[in-house]
Amino acid sequence: MTKEENELWQKIEAFTLDEPGIGFSFSQRLARENGWNLNYTERVIAEYKKFIFMCCITETGVTPSDPVDQAWHLHLTFTRSYWVDLCQNTLNKQIHHNPTKGGVKEADKFDGFYNTSQKLYSDKFGIAPPVDIWHDNDERFSDINFQRVNIGKYWLIKKHRVPVYSLSILMLFVVCTIFIQASDTLLSALLMLGVVGVVVIGVYKWESDPDKWRNKGGGDSSSGCSTAGCGGESGSSHHGGHDGGHGGDGGHSGCGSGCSGCSSSGCSGCGGGGD
Known part of the structure; x- marks a missing residue:
């Protein structure tokens, strides 16, 4: 890492998602919603912070693993923590996340973004991403048939x-x-x-x-993102992934089916909130 990147990473690593003194924390909620134990959940949160760091420094594009994406989805619902404490006060960038438009071309393109994410991860952190959190491309873009289920009303039986x-x-x-x-x-x-x-x-x-x-018709229910500059000009909305959006230029951000991504733009002069 460069000196600036190292300083940024230290700030992100020190950022806490669990508000002290409450009975039901972010990590406990994330664990419950995904059926994870707390140890795995804490590891996912650590990987989520690394993904946010990569969003800030990428020159091309990055896409999160599914567990990291779940942490990101939940954090977006903690609006003050995400938009004010993280994006505005810690990153000085807005990291956006929007629904995908889908399509085979975008899926192929941002399958490559997932490869970029893992290479950038190894380059900056000196180790390979953990395979139980950053799954391979085949699993990442195919194992996506999820639905919200009330386990208080339904039994869940694994399909063999x-x-x-x-x-x-x-x-x-x-x-x-x-x-x-x-x-x-x-x-x-x-x-x-x-x-x-x-x-x-x-x-x-x-x-x-x-x-x-x-979904043979070409559509899917995954999520993606777009790049928006401070002047209000929106970049192209695409399928998952992250485009750095340097200088406020519209980016081509996205990933394969079933995933999501992000884009960043400087927060200076943009006000305090996100979309």
Whole structure:
């Protein structure tokens, strides 16, 4: 790190998200909402601070891991802590987060931003990102089928995709065998085998990536960001990731499906709040 970067990092690292003397802190809320233990939650918060640091210094773009993104989402709801204490008083930058417009091109582009994030992380902190928080690209941009569930009303049972797939094959094999034995012609038997093959392939592809097939129309429900300068000119809104927005220029910020990102602009003269 440069001297300026080191000074910035020390300020970010010293920033606390847990307000002292309260019964339900930021870290406790983050742990509860994600089903994490407190040790893992504290590690995620530490990684979130590193991501915020990278947002401030990137020359290209960065994208957070999903656990880091969850910490970011929650922090945005603590509006005074985020916009005043962090962005205005600590960073002197506004770090924005907006919904994505989606699209395959943006997804491909900002899959690269996630690679950039991990390289910048290693360059600045001298170690590789922890793999249990910064997952690989495949998992980061595919394991995204989340919904808000009230666990006080519903039981949650883990889906085991391999047994479901195996059961489907077994049932189709039994049906196929019965049909072939009852069939009078070879053509009918071959037709049944073709139908079975198509169904098996379809089940396998759906089980491998159900979200891809659900959103085949090109849209998704992920979040992204845009860059806004102090003069009120908004940069291009894109899919996740972070664009440094140096000098107030509009940036191309984003990432692949299911992720989110950020953009920064100097806070001087912009007032105290965010969007």
